[in-house]
Amino acid sequence: MGEKSPLKILYVEDEPKLRERLSLMLGMCFRTVCTAANGEEGLRIFSLERPDIVVSDIRMPVMDGLEMTRCIRQVAPKVPVILCTAFTETSYLLRSIELGVSAYVRKPLDCEQLIETIKETAAPILQGIELEIVRSREQVSLEFLLGQSPAMSQVIGQARQIARTDFSTILQGETGVGKSHLALLIHGLSERRDRPFVTVNLSSLPESLAESELFGHTKGAFTGAESAKKGLFEEANGGTLFLDDVDCATPAIQAKILHVVEQKRFYPVGGTKTVATNTRIIAATNRDLLLEAHQGNFRKDLYYRLGDLVITIPPLRERGVDLELLARAFLNEVSLELNRTPPRITPDAIAQLHRHPWPGNVRELKSAMKRVAVFSGATVSAAELASVLSKMPEAMAKRPDERPKTFEEAQRQAMVEALAAAGGKKMEAARLLDLDYNRFKRIFDKYRL
Numbered sequence: 001m002g003e004k005s006p007l008k009i010l011y012v013e014d015e016p017k018l019r020e021r022l023s024l025m026l027g028m029c030f031r032t033v034c035t036a037a038n039g040e041e042g043l044r045i046f047s048l049e050r051p052d053i054v055v056s057d058i059r060m061p062v063m064d065g066l067e068m069t070r071c072i073r074q075v076a077p078k079v080p081v082i083l084c085t086a087f088t089e090t091s092y093l094l095r096s097i098e099l100g101v102s103a104y105v106r107k108p109l110d111c112e113q114l115i116e117t118i119k120e121t122a123a124p125i126l127q128g129i130e131l132e133i134v135r136s137r138e139q140v141s142l143e144f145l146l147g148q149s150p151a152m153s154q155v156i157g158q159a160r161q162i163a164r165t166d167f168s169t170i171l172q173g174e175t176g177v178g179k180s181h182l183a184l185l186i187h188g189l190s191e192r193r194d195r196p197f198v199t200v201n202l203s204s205l206p207e208s209l210a211e212s213e214l215f216g217h218t219k220g221a222f223t224g225a226e227s228a229k230k231g232l233f234e235e236a237n238g239g240t241l242f243l244d245d246v247d248c249a250t251p252a253i254q255a256k257i258l259h260v261v262e263q264k265r266f267y268p269v270g271g272t273k274t275v276a277t278n279t280r281i282i283a284a285t286n287r288d289l290l291l292e293a294h295q296g297n298f299r300k301d302l303y304y305r306l307g308d309l310v311i312t313i314p315p316l317r318e319r320g321v322d323l324e325l326l327a328r329a330f331l332n333e334v335s336l337e338l339n340r341t342p343p344r345i346t347p348d349a350i351a352q353l354h355r356h357p358w359p360g361n362v363r364e365l366k367s368a369m370k371r372v373a374v375f376s377g378a379t380v381s382a383a384e385l386a387s388v389l390s391k392m393p394e395a396m397a398k399r400p401d402e403r404p405k406t407f408e409e410a411q412r413q414a415m416v417e418a419l420a421a422a423g424g425k426k427m428e429a430a431r432l433l434d435l436d437y438n439r440f441k442r443i444f445d446k447y448r449l
Helices: 017-026 039-049 067-076 088-099 110-147 150-163 178-187 207-215 251-263 289-295 300-306 322-337 347-355 361-375 382-390 407-421 427-431 437-446
Strands: 005-014 030-036 051-058 082-087 104-105 169-172 197-201 238-242 281-286 309-314
Touching: 005 017, 005 039, 005 110, 017 030, 017 110, 039 051, 039 067, 039 169, 039 178, 051 067, 051 110, 067 082, 067 088, 082 088, 104 110, 110 150, 110 178, 110 382, 150 178, 169 178, 169 300, 178 197, 178 238, 178 281, 197 347, 207 251, 251 300, 289 300, 309 427, 322 347, 322 361, 347 382, 361 382, 361 427, 407 437
Parallel strands: 005 030, 005 051, 051 082, 082 104, 169 281, 169 309, 197 238, 238 281
Antiparallel strands: none
């Protein structure tokens, strides 16, 4: 038998043997089943147990099922009531309709039919339970993955409020602070959660491609356009479009984005008909976008259109307790993947965490903890942590005299450092570089390492 439904059922029946038999059958499908011998007892148990659904016979001594339903309706009008009836009691049926009874089951009772009726009636309740579970998990993930410092508590509070709206939002903060993750969480907490969440990084798109990528194109719109293509605004329709590095958009693209935000429609490249879109925009930047607008580097009108709400995410070095919290969380996450017990961080190593400036913010911390989890023993010492941090790309960037001059040199150096850190083990080196092993092997062979 499959997993039991989380519903709590109150079954009211005056005939003892039938009550016992059906309650046992119901208990095989539903997590909690309460029983009562008449309407009066049913009301008492209802007030104590607060069941999700009530199933009751109509004719019972002391208090019948209809009177019990009337009393339940006064205190809990939304709780479904299913009545068991012979369908010959016309007056009872008319009264039950007036009381808003949810469903009827013919007597003599067929257990399978009763269970099926309960499940059909309970569908909206189960959806509500599942939604609350999802929301609960999402709320926990906000604190768990973003932090609990006063600075991040304020950010989380803003994110929760923003998620209830459809307003455009700008997320500001240094590279690696978690802007894309926060954008996804805002979408996940919003009413648009069941619709697409689409991401585009504008810093990686040349202007010639950006217009087609964002707005799509028609067949034959330009050389090579052999078929029509939907743009990201159309793909995100009903959901959220995340514009990462929005400050990198060219003036022409900024103007076109402004038009979509204002008009809620756009022309695909080469198109003569507009396409409507109902898309929420969350934009991200590692700059002060208002300052950029005042300096003429970004359109002021677009800033004010996108910036209905603005959240500034503080850098990791200003978030106090979050540093240790996130370090442990990332260590646990990687250790779980490696099927090993998470190492213990010594007090000296924690002090080392706080001494490091974290120029790469949360992204750098996650990468560092991944390397620590792979190579540490039962504990993580300050010396081990300092060694890992000294080999991070952010640390290498501080020594320009040692930086490679070409992409090939940088790629080879990264391979050499990863192999050294992995003790020559190629699988571990590939894991450190977040590379698929086959791709790692091709690069390894390319440089004859």
